[in-house]
Amino acid sequence: MSTFEGVDFYAVDELLSEEERMIRSTIRQWVDDRVMPVIGEAYVERRFPRDLIPEMGELGMLGANLPEQYGCAELNNVAYGLIMQELERGDSGLRSFASVQGALVMYPIFAFGSEEHRTEWLPKLASGQAVGCFGLTEPDYGSNPAGMITTARRTADGWVLNGTKMWITNGSMADVAVVWAQTGDLGDVKGIRGFVVPTDTPGFSARDQKGKLSLLASDTSELHLADVEVPESALMPGSTGGLKHPLQCLTQARYGIAWGAVGAAMACFDEARSYAGERVMFDGPIGGKQIQQVRLADMLTKITQAQLLVHRLGRLKDAGTMTPQQVSLAKRANVDMACDIAREARRLLGGNGILVEYHSMRHMANLESVYTYEGTHDIHSLVLGQAITGIAAY
Amino acid sequence: MSTFEGVDFYAVDELLSEEERMIRSTIRQWVDDRVMPVIGEAYVERRFPRDLIPEMGELGMLGANLPEQYGCAELNNVAYGLIMQELERGDSGLRSFASVQGALVMYPIFAFGSEEHRTEWLPKLASGQAVGCFGLTEPDYGSNPAGMITTARRTADGWVLNGTKMWITNGSMADVAVVWAQTGDLGDVKGIRGFVVPTDTPGFSARDQKGKLSLLASDTSELHLADVEVPESALMPGSTGGLKHPLQCLTQARYGIAWGAVGAAMACFDEARSYAGERVMFDGPIGGKQIQQVRLADMLTKITQAQLLVHRLGRLKDAGTMTPQQVSLAKRANVDMACDIAREARRLLGGNGILVEYHSMRHMANLESVYTYEGTHDIHSLVLGQAITGIAAY
Amino acid sequence: MSTFEGVDFYAVDELLSEEERMIRSTIRQWVDDRVMPVIGEAYVERRFPRDLIPEMGELGMLGANLPEQYGCAELNNVAYGLIMQELERGDSGLRSFASVQGALVMYPIFAFGSEEHRTEWLPKLASGQAVGCFGLTEPDYGSNPAGMITTARRTADGWVLNGTKMWITNGSMADVAVVWAQTGDLGDVKGIRGFVVPTDTPGFSARDQKGKLSLLASDTSELHLADVEVPESALMPGSTGGLKHPLQCLTQARYGIAWGAVGAAMACFDEARSYAGERVMFDGPIGGKQIQQVRLADMLTKITQAQLLVHRLGRLKDAGTMTPQQVSLAKRANVDMACDIAREARRLLGGNGILVEYHSMRHMANLESVYTYEGTHDIHSLVLGQAITGIAAY
């Protein structure tokens, strides 16, 4: 299969700075060189390609929009988004790893953690020496984290955590977990708070989620916290906003997802375009048939729209005015778009479209997870509905 | 009904210059004041609101991106697009009038006409003192203008035109027509050429298209040219590109359509949002129901995508790098989007949605014309298909 | 334009009895002969073609499934459905007339009226000598008739009716109205009851709904009841089921709508198929292009599904086991299908598709009313949702 050519019908590239373009190209090349040759096999073998982590760290992909002072690349949010886009062009599992590491572990440690938390963990997480996971979602509260039942009970010299967390990306390979728990009302510490928990703490265990049919090249686990004792210093001092703070993390992650979906869609379009030009049926390449041209035209249109959407979103984020509802719109629209494009690309590929040797069906399967996680499509419909009408309809 | 609030979920406004914003606001206000109160009645009575023309001229809406030297506003293409958007927020017929006048009459006179053509016609057309129409399409060659059978035969001192043109916006009220005809091969003058023809020339007649169920507030006519004699000077000297030149005009018009569709969609969304907030059914406003929230969320998403698309397109046009294929993408996507939004808005409005007192169904009916004219949706699919695959599949 | 050939890809015809086929053919021919030549003009002129009513009566189309003893054709429900199908192949307004007359006026008089009501009105309504209308819907209670505010107050020798009814088909030309009103609790007479009200009763007035953009060839009116005094005998004695009884009428009407939508869709498909075979663009008929073949294949598929749906529904109704929820499914699915087919047919017709000389856009506009009336699409979604989950979500 040939090198990825990119998709840029509206010259969105010209809207990027020199540096942003360079970063995009670096990651794109790295994905071509290091990810594409191995991702199919990793997927079929149901394992995350862990040996790629140090390189990701080295190239600055982890927590890329956080300060240099903690070993991060301190890029703007458009550059950060472009990294997510290029990673998901490879595989949604790879981008999920980076999203969790950067937006759900490094970001809250940076934003709500103590200086000690930051200096201890951020450099290791940025370089890929350590891996982190984020424990918020629970089995019965997927779309309603307010219902969380994991508890943090205060002890003489710290806290005891108990509960179960589900759908935890990086869970089994993590060195550290950011865990959210109900503290009850403890005077100065009340409501939902975040803790930085090394995964080798006694009582902490993770179990691989078996039987996934999506995101096979990703570590998805269940966390069990059985009387996990942590010192007072494990509490993130800034996590005083109740549910607002973990939701803020999700907004960070979701921002990256909106970009990532564009990458997955670009990969599928590129594959379909290339296949349509080469695959001969009846009297010529199938790309010369109206049915396939309509398919390709629809794909290109949707990708162009998605590219402009995240570009604008990124500039708003860099300007500091981005709202969570704007992120909801982009996440919902772009993932939906990517799901459709992956399916249509797979279909254009005919029988070959079900093989892992091609990429579209892998993306198609992966994107169903992305459709559901970090706020399902339906939940974001209602977020937008509320933004429009002022009425909550959950 | 309340004042139009605009729709701007992604702060696209901030991407506009002060002047662009001001122009947009001026036209928006004018549409609120002058168009909205009369458009429903004009529509039901099947007439174009002609008394609005001079005001449109005065406010600089006609040929707005052409030079001041000919009485035009010499705006950039984003400002021009915003004018089209605001006009179509009122009615597609109004925008069609402006598109034809500006992009299909004034533009070719400016681009391919003689200096005499320019000085005679452009100021009058810019001010709305004169109305123009564009004669390219023929009854059997809607999507294939190359098949044109109207002829221009050379005489001793000029040309004789014969043929029929169909679907001619402004046809019956035009003072001047830009007519395209086959000249055959006449040495220096060959192929398809353009002529500037005053409509009072003997042999020239126009007939209202009866029985339209769309664009009722627009003048759509059939032109008949029966031995229409024009002097040599009627030939546009620059129209030497064969079909390429009239197609270039269509690109100009289509650019405005892509913007206009956004306006129609915004009008429908605004109406639906406002209705959803006020209409009580069962236990509260229908805007609080999930079904309607999904509908509104989908609308807002599509409008945001469309806004970013035309904004980018406009900047590309101003930079001089815009391609006809990029215009095809925006025309096709945005009109399709507007058709869907108008239909969904109408449906949200329930029974009231079929009344002209509301705007959505009028837009819905109008947009079917827009879907078809200036290159049907299907034709643009194939334009894009060719751009992607390199193979023509018409 | 050519004679209607019918659409029957799955030999549904063979499932009909000899008599059912004959009735279908008779009405089909009558529509070809009497409706098609005049319907376009009536539509543009915004009037119901009243001179067709006596012929409809003569051919047994009105209240066709009611007993011969009252002058009706006493056909089974499949034959009744086929009549609705053929009428709507002509125009939704025509079918609406027949639906109201038969299912919303004659049916309740037969089912809930006194023997006197039956003998006085049914023969006249069956023959078309009299026209009836049905007053249930009110301005603010479109989807929620339980909120009705029209009242019937008992007097010494009868009742006084007050209120406003909206979206009343046949309202202005009706001789008799079946009016539903709140009686309050009057001992033996409580809740919502039905009255048979001659429209020349003082205080009864009807006003044409102005400004419709759909169902133009139909009489849609608003009824005003200002101290309308009727004798005790005006009360329908059997209307003791509260809202259940008018809703039962709607089920009857809705059953016919599900059939009617098939007729509208068949008309559009037939027009599109015929146009595709004749319209030459580029190198041959557009019917030879893949894009149009996909369009036609989708249409044919949906029509075949719709035909089988109403056929089955009719047999269930004849067997006496049909449920209102089954009717909801067919009304919702078939009208949605017809809306889509009319739009796609219109689009296949290109520019010609916006002319009343063709039928598809007229159907497209009409069907938006049908989509909304007799239970909107959304309401039927929730009816089905409740049937599936057991939970009401209105």
Add this chain to the structure above:
Amino acid sequence: MSTFEGVDFYAVDELLSEEERMIRSTIRQWVDDRVMPVIGEAYVERRFPRDLIPEMGELGMLGANLPEQYGCAELNNVAYGLIMQELERGDSGLRSFASVQGALVMYPIFAFGSEEHRTEWLPKLASGQAVGCFGLTEPDYGSNPAGMITTARRTADGWVLNGTKMWITNGSMADVAVVWAQTGDLGDVKGIRGFVVPTDTPGFSARDQKGKLSLLASDTSELHLADVEVPESALMPGSTGGLKHPLQCLTQARYGIAWGAVGAAMACFDEARSYAGERVMFDGPIGGKQIQQVRLADMLTKITQAQLLVHRLGRLKDAGTMTPQQVSLAKRANVDMACDIAREARRLLGGNGILVEYHSMRHMANLESVYTYEGTHDIHSLVLGQAITGIAAY
């Protein structure tokens, strides 16, 4: 997980004979008992559950519409269809096995084979003692079998076969293959002919298709024929219709696929309905939310349409009047429907929807193969397009 309740909103069951209903129930029960407990594991382990084959034979599922004289069940085509429906309710791979065995191996042996072929193979294939495969498709001629390059060269006492066949269901486990090859023009034997080839013939080999992301619980292989010598008696004497005969086999198989898709869709709907009733989020079961009710209503509608379609098709087949184009319509519509329903069911299931413990995503992945095989969706669009317009547009 609970027992499958079936989906029958339009009482299609009543249209079945006592015997048909009994057969359906038997297979349904068998699938509940024997397939459901093992299919998830087989799927993840990428193997066809071969131990089920003898039971399928015993219950008469293999070649069920062929004569008893050869050990088959001699059922009508509706009963045959119901078996396919119930099998695919379990898994598309299981139904694919039965389709190939019955419609692509037993049917051609019965229809085109010699009496010797029949008596040797049909009883063994019917009982499941032997497994068969069908070699038609080649790597570069998926949608265009006329391009086949596998050859059969005549020798002194038989034939030598050479070529490669792709996407061969049951290929690796087959005992016998029906192979189609170009004979060239050999006087009495010309064009494409069919051969009955025991798979232990020297030169015959099969290779598992690696890297599938769909139909994991199915044997999909590539066949290699390298100088495979077979006796004259291997030639099927009745296979004299050129490509017409293998295409006839595909029509048989495709008929079963149209039924099978209904089963897959029913499984997904049943799972979604049940999940929606049990899964609590926010204040109650998600089945009480409008968004999910719309989803479920759409599913139920489409399944009902699909059920009526195949029921009618079956009756036409039993009457001997079914056309290949009617089969194309049902295959195309029903598989498309099933793809959409599987996806929507998976989405309703949220995060759980990606697990093999639930069924929807497995069906969703499987159905992509079904969408493509036995005539892709696009090819059937063109089959229908040609049936409608009379013009071939491949």
